[in-house]
Amino acid sequence: MSHVSNPLDEAAAEALLVRFLAVDGVTGHEAAIAAEVSDALVAAGVAKSAIKFDDAHSRIPLPTETGNLIATLPGTRPGPRLLFSTHLDTVPLCAGAKPKREGDRIVNATVGAALGGDNRTGCAVLVAMVETLLKHNLPHPPITLLFTVREESGLHGARELNPADLDGAVMGCNVDARVPADLVIGAVGQVNWQVEIKGKAAHAGVAPEKGISSTLVAAIGLTQTHREGWFGKVQKPRGNGTSNPGVFEGKPGQAAGDATNVVTDFVHIVGEARSFDEAFAAEIASAYEAAFRKASEEVTDSAGDQAEVAFTAKPSYPPFRLEEDSPAVQRAKRAAVSLGMSPTTQHSNGGLDANWLVRHGVPTVTVGAGQYEIHTVHEYVNLPEFFDGCRLAIAFATIED
Template identity: 60%
Template sequence: MPSKKSIALDTEAAIDRLMHFLAIEGITGEEQAIATAIRQSLLDLGVPESAIRFDTANERIPLPTQTGNLIVELPGTRDDEPRLLFSTHMDTVPLARGAVPVRKGSRIVPQGETALGGDNRTGVAVLVTLVAELFKQKLPHPPITLLFTVREESGLFGARYLEKADLGDDLAMCFNVDGRSAAHLTIGAVGAERWEIEITGKASHAGVYPDRGISATLIAALGLTRVHEGGWFGKVEKDSKFGTSNIGTFGDAQGRAAGDATNVVTDFVKITGESRSHDARFIREISGAYKAAFHDAAEQVRDHEGKKGKVKFTSRQDYHPFKLKEDAPVVLRARAAVEAISRTPEVKTTNGGLDANWLVKHGIPTVTFGAGQNEIHTIKEFVDLAEFDSGCRLALALATMAE
C-alpha cells in the first residue's frame, strides 16, 4: 500500500484555492457567485467548456434558488472501469454571509463575527484540487463526474431534486466531501421529517371576557407538555428504538411573536419542528405522537359555549435514513484509500442529514469523508489545514487507485 508521501500534492496551491473559495459569498439558495467561480477555476485548469453544465434542479426546488447543481464530466484514462462520482455542496449557512477568511498558522478562521463557510468550501476546494492534480500529474483514473449541489444547508434540496440521468452512465459509487476528518467514513445517516402545527383559537378581551376566548397559546403549551411527559421530546427511546425531536419555531404565520397584546387572548400559533431516527417507521411514530398530543390538547381548551380550537398538523419527509454494509464496494474502496494516505479508517454513522441521504436514495452508494471542517455553523468555525490536506490526498487516492 503506498504511503501518504507517495501521493503528490501541491499543498500550498490547494490552500490558496480554498482561501479563494472561502472569500466568495454563497449562502444557501444564493449560490450563483460561487458556482461561477468554480466553473471558471475548472476552465482555467483545462476542463473543456462542454464538460461543465448546470442542471435544472433549481426549477423544481420549492424555495427560490439562483442556480442548479453544477455537474462536470471528465473522461477516464482507464475507460474499462465504472464511472466514479465525487460530490460536495456549494452553499454555506447564512451566518457565513460576509465572511473574510484569515490564515493563522495551521488554521483558517473568520476575520469577524461570522461563520467561516468551511462547510462546505473545503469540499469545493478538494474537488477542484482533485482535477488540478489529475491534470498536472497526468494520473490514470476511471471516468469521473463531479457534482456541486445547491441548498444542502436548507434541506438537502439540490441532491433531492437531482436527476440521476444527469450524472452520466455506469455510475458505480460516490464519495461525498463534507465533514471534519478524512479518516472518518460516514456510511449511514438518520432520516428526518419536518412538520408544522397550526393552532387556531379565538380572540377575546383577556381582561373583560377571557372565558369567551380560546387560547392558541394554551393549546400549544398543553400539547408540548403532553409530548414531554410522554417522552417524545429531545432524545427519544421507545422499545429499543431511538430518535430525536425538536421544536424549531413558535410564533405566528409570518414567524413573528404569537399573539397581539397581553389583553387579547391569542387566536393563532404556528409551531415548526422535526423528527429524526435511523428507523424510518420510528420517525413517523415520533411525528404521530406530536400530532396526537396537540389534537388532545385542543380538546381541553374551550370557550364559554364549549367550542374548541382547531389543530392542523402537516409533515413532509426531509430525507431518508440509510446504512451501507461495511463490505460494500464503496466502503472497501474508501477504507483502502484512507490506509493509502497512512491514516486509520473509522467507519461511522451520523445523526445529521447529508447529501448522501438522497444520493443513496437515487441508487448511488455514497461514503462521506471530511476535509478539515470544525465548529461549523458558529462564529468559532475554523478549517484545520492538516485535515484539509488529508482530504485532498484522500480524494486523489480514491480517484486513482486500481480496482
C-alpha cells in the same frame, strides 16, 4: 504518514481554498461561487463542454439562483464511474467572510461572521483532486463531479437532482465533514412537521372564559409529548430518534398573540423528527399530532367549542446505512489505508447530500477535510486535515479496484 505516491501541491490546494472562501454564496445565492468553481475546473484542464448546470433550481420550492454544477472526466483506465460530490452554499452567517492564515489554520478576519469552511473545503478538495489527476496523468476511471445548491437549507439540490445526470456512477465520495479518515456511512432521516392551532380571541380581563387559548393548547400538547417520551431524545422499544419544536410563533414572522389582555387565538409551531428508521421518524411526528389534538379537547370556551388543529408532516430527507463490506465503504477504507490513515466508520445524526445520493442509487461515503466549529463565528479550517482530505479524494479516484 507518507504521501509519496499522492503528489498533491499543497500550496495550490490552499490557494483554491482561500479563493473559494472569499466568494459569497449563502444558500440560494450560489451563482457567484458556482462560476468561480467552474472557472477553476477549466483552468485545471476540464473541457468547457464537460461542465454544465442542471435545472434542479426550477424544482426547488425556494428562490435559487442556479442549478447544480456538474462536470465529467473521461477515464484513463477501465473501471466503474465514480461520483465526487460537495455543496456550494454556506449558511447566511458566512456572508462577508475574509479568509486569512494563522499558523496551520485558515480563519476569518471578519468579526461576527462564520468562515464557510462548510463547505468550501469540499469545493477546494474536488478541484485540487482534478488538478492533481490531470497534471500528473494519474490513471483513474470515469469521474462525475457534483456541486450541489441549497444543501444548507434542506438538501434541496441533491433531492431535486436527476440521477441520469450522474452518467451511471456506481459509488460516490461526498466531501462534507471534519476528519478525513472518519468515514460517514449512514445518517438519520428527517420529517418536518408543523401545526396551526386556531383558538378564539376574547378580552382576557373581562371575559376570558369566552376565549380559546391557542397558547394553552400548544403548551398542553408539547407537555404531553414530553411526558410520553416523544420530546427531545426519543427511545422506544420499537425505535430511537429525536424531535424538536423549533419555531413557536403567531402568523409567520409575528408573535403568538397580540397583547396581554387578549386570549391568544392563533399559534404556529414548526418542528422536526429524526431517526435512522424512516417509519419511526414519521411515528414521532404522528405522536405530536395526536398530542395537539388531544390538547384541543381539554381547552374549550364557555360554549364548549374547542380550537381547530391543522397538522401536516412531510419527509425532508431519507435515512441511509451502508454496509461495512459494501464496495463504496471498502474503497474508501482502502484509500485511507494507502495513505497511512486508520479509517473508522461513523453514523451522523444530521442530514447530508449523501442521504439523497444513496436514495438516487449511488452508495456514497462522506469524508472530511478539516472543517471545524461550523456555523459559528469561531469556524476555522485545519490545513493539515484539509490536505489529507485532498489526498484521500485523490486516492479514492486512483486506487485499483
